[in-house]
Amino acid sequence: MARTSEPARSTTPGGTPGTLLSSADVARVVDRMAHQLIERAATIDPGSADGGLSDLVLVGIPTRGAPLARRLAARIEAFTGTAVDAGTVDITLYRDDLRLRGVRALEPTVVPPTGIDDRLVVLVDDVLFSGRSVRAALDALRDLGRPRSVQLAVLVDRGHRELPIRADFVGKNVPTSRSQQVKVHLAEIDGSDEVVVLDGDRA
Numbered sequence: 294m295a296r297t298s299e300p301a302r303s304t305t306p307g308g309t310p311g312t313l314l315s316s317a318d319v320a321r322v323v324d325r326m327a328h329q330l331i332e333r334a335a336t337i338d339p340g341s342a343d344g345g346l347s348d349l350v351l352v353g354i355p356t357r358g359a360p361l362a363r364r365l366a367a368r369i370e371a372f373t374g375t376a377v378d379a380g381t382v383d384i385t386l387y388r389d390d391l392r393l394r395g396v397r398a399l400e401p402t403v404v405p406p407t408g409i410d411d412r413l414v415v416l417v418d419d420v421l422f423s424g425r426s427v428r429a430a431l432d433a434l435r436d437l438g439r440p441r442s443v444q445l446a447v448l449v450d451r452g453h454r455e456l457p458i459r460a461d462f463v464g465k466n467v468p469t470s471r472s473q474q475v476k477v478h479l480a481e482i483d484g485s486d487e488v489v490v491l492d493g494d495r496a
């Protein structure tokens with residue numbers, strides 16, 4: 294008996310365009326990530342009085358990773374009563390696509406006064422895509438000190454890695470096609486919180 298052929302399937306599964314995370318979703322996801330970070334910090338030095346939180350430094354990648362790192366630090370403090378260091382690392386001069394992207398203004402690099410040497414540094418970004426921004430951030434960190442370990446927290450992992458980089462903490466995994474865009478809006482920069490998936494290369 295002749296077999297009927299199956300309909301052709303897309304090899305690049307796309308997320309549905311529209312709102313991926315509402316403001317309430319973003320708050321819930323950030324809180325979950327804060328709890329995961331608290332648990333991870335406790336594994337650094339199980340005997341420590343502050344649950345390893347004094348060893349933790351959250352380092353945001355501008356633009357939106359910076360406020361995200363500060364939010365995570367604030368939520369960890371709200372849950373535990375312990376303040377956590379947060380900073381930012383500018384990756385502009387460490388990018389491998391400087392010639393393609395043209396001139397961009399430098400962003401601040403802010404390291405806690407106690408530095409990053411021998412601490413658990415968690416890089417924080419809003420979106421993980423090719424992994425090239427994270428690669429640049431790792432190079433930038435190397436000029437700032439020698440952490441005990443470096444981990445990665447992202448609000449959205451949309452796939453399509455071009456480098457062997459993975460996140461240790463992921464707020465939301467979303468399958469996208471390469472041509473789509475994932476736009477994270479944060480109140481500190483954009484006036485409100487929302488994550489949207491857009492079709493096409495332009496917002």
Ligand SMILES: O=P(O)(O)OC[C@H]1O[C@H](OP(=O)(O)OP(=O)(O)O)[C@H](O)[C@@H]1O
Nearest residue numbers: 355356357418420421422423424425426
């Ligand atoms: O994994 P990648 O392919 O590097 O993509 C992810 C990066 O892209 C976006 O930043 P962008 O470079 O657009 O700058 P922005 O944060 O200033 O918007 C996003 O905020 C991540 O940092």
Ligand SMILES: O=c1cc[nH]c(=O)[nH]1
Nearest residue numbers: 420422473474475476
């Ligand atoms: O879709 C994408 C890709 C890279 N960076 C973003 O913020 N969104």
